[in-house]
Amino acid sequence: xxxRQPTLTQTPPATPPGGxxxxxxxTRPRRERGTRVRRxxxxxxxxxxxxxxxxxxxxxxxxxxxxxxxxxxxxxxSSLEGANFIGLENYLVYDNGWYGILADPLWWQSVWNTLYFxxxxxxxxxx
Numbered sequence: 043x044x045x046r047q048p049t050l051t052q053t054p055p056a057t058p059p060g061g062x063x064x065x066x067x068x069t070r071p072r073r074e075r076g077t078r079v080r081r082x083x084x085x086x087x088x089x090x091x092x093x094x095x096x097x098x099x100x101x102x103x104x105x106x107x108x109x110x111x112x113x114x115x116x117x118x119x120s121s122l123e124g125a126n127f128i129g130l131e132n133y134l135v136y137d138n139g140w141y142g143i144l145a146d147p148l149w150w151q152s153v154w155n156t157l158y159f160x161x162x163x164x165x166x167x168x169x
Contacts, residue, residue: 076084113132117125134142143149 112125114127114129115125116128116131132142134140134144
């Protein structure tokens with residue numbers, strides 16, 4: 043059986059508008075898409091990673107999605123089955139003035155403090 047030749051091939055030089063080709067200009071090598079071994083390794087890597095990625099999506103994604111759903115409903119922890127969709131009313135509502143979590147200055151101060159301490163910790167660890 044014949045072995046495969048190197049994966050680099052020469053591309054023909056582009057013809058300039060004058061119609062002549064400058065032979066002193068080197069041509070760029072063109073890479074083939076990938077060898078069979080590399081494609082098999084990538085496929086095997088994805089096959090090994092897939093169960094872990096599915097598990098991660100279930101363990102982290104489901105609680106995150108469920109929390110977001112609870113935040114846009116009027117559900118309480120004592121009765122989850124009677125929840126009605128209320129949209130962003132838990133976050134910001136105008137009823138003779140703005141109220142909700144996004145209108146609370148104490149909440150914004152806690153967000154600022156969190157970002158400040160995270161930045162300080164980042165700078166301390168990474169310079």
